[in-house]
Amino acid sequence: MIDTDAIAARKRAIRSDMRAARAAFAHSVDARAIVPPPAYLERLAARPIVATYLPIGGEADPALLVDSARAAGCTLALPFVTSRAEPIRFVIWDEGVPLESGPFGLRQPPADACTIDPAIVLVPLVAFDARCHRLGQGAGHYDRALAARSRAWRLGVAWSMQQVESVPVDAFDVPLDAIVTERDYLEGRS
Ligand SMILES: Nc1nc2c(c(=O)[nH]1)N(C=O)[C@@H](CNc1ccc(C(=O)N[C@@H](CCC(=O)O)C(=O)O)cc1)CN2
Numbered sequence: 502m503i504d505t506d507a508i509a510a511r512k513r514a515i516r517s518d519m520r521a522a523r524a525a526f527a528h529s530v531d532a533r534a535i536v537p538p539p540a541y542l543e544r545l546a547a548r549p550i551v552a553t554y555l556p557i558g559g560e561a562d563p564a565l566l567v568d569s570a571r572a573a574g575c576t577l578a579l580p581f582v583t584s585r586a587e588p589i590r591f592v593i594w595d596e597g598v599p600l601e602s603g604p605f606g607l608r609q610p611p612a613d614a615c616t617i618d619p620a621i622v623l624v625p626l627v628a629f630d631a632r633c634h635r636l637g638q639g640a641g642h643y644d645r646a647l648a649a650r651s652r653a654w655r656l657g658v659a660w661s662m663q664q665v666e667s668v669p670v671d672a673f674d675v676p677l678d679a680i681v682t683e684r685d686y687l688e689g690r691s
């Protein structure tokens with residue numbers, strides 16, 4: 502369909518521009534610049550399972566959000582990916598078990614790590630807009646994972662320079678509940 506093709510082409514263009522700009526920006530910023538917002542800290546009191554990610558390619562680093570979750574006694578999860586085509590699953594991040602090398606330069610728990618269902622998902626992204634729409638890596642990994650977990654609270658983590666006027670949206674794109682950057686905290690409509 503023409504419309505779908507046009508959206509896909511705009512997504513590809515934003516992805517390629519933003520990946521390059523983000524990698525350059527990440528060199529100039531303190532990796533621990535993103536401070537946990539109050540709405541996130543409040544949710545940690547119930548000790549939810551929190552899915553995080555290990556940054557690649559200049560992605561914003563959720564390190565301080567992970568520290569807060571650990572300090573609150575939460576269980577941490579990481580995505581486990583096998584290929585572009587296969588859906589991801591979230592597995593327990595046990596600090597006592599060494600991470601292994603996975604696809605796309607990712608470090609991840611071993612394949613036999615226990616699958617768990619997070620109540621909070623810290624979501625990496627390539628670009629976002631003021632309505633909390635997100636553009637990811639283009640494999641649909643997070644869109645599929647988030648669609649399967651509609652009750653999870655979805656917090657995007659990004660550098661402020663990743664904000665664009667408007668992210669092109671397909672029917673299957675799952676918007677975020679909120680986004681935190683080194684400068685701002687914004688909430689979607691939900
Ligand atoms: N840190 C992190 N972990 C993650 C993701 C992510 O976006 N970031 N994922 C999100 O889905 C899943 C992995 N999926 C991925 C799918 C495609 C590509 C990818 O196409 N990478 C490009 C290079 C990107 C760059 O230059 O920055 C490539 O290999 O060509 C990467 C991850 C789960 N784990």
Ligand SMILES: Nc1ncnc2c1ncn2[C@@H]1O[C@H](COP(=O)(O)OP(=O)(O)OP(=O)(O)O)[C@@H](O)[C@H]1O
Nearest residue numbers: 512636637638639640641642643644645648673674
């Ligand atoms: N719920 C879903 N079920 C099956 N396929 C899906 C689903 N959501 C997205 N996809 C597929 O994922 C592909 C990539 O979508 P899109 O370009 O929006 O990825 P993205 O949002 O940038 O990436 P990601 O979600 O991996 O971070 C599309 O071809 C789409 O068909």
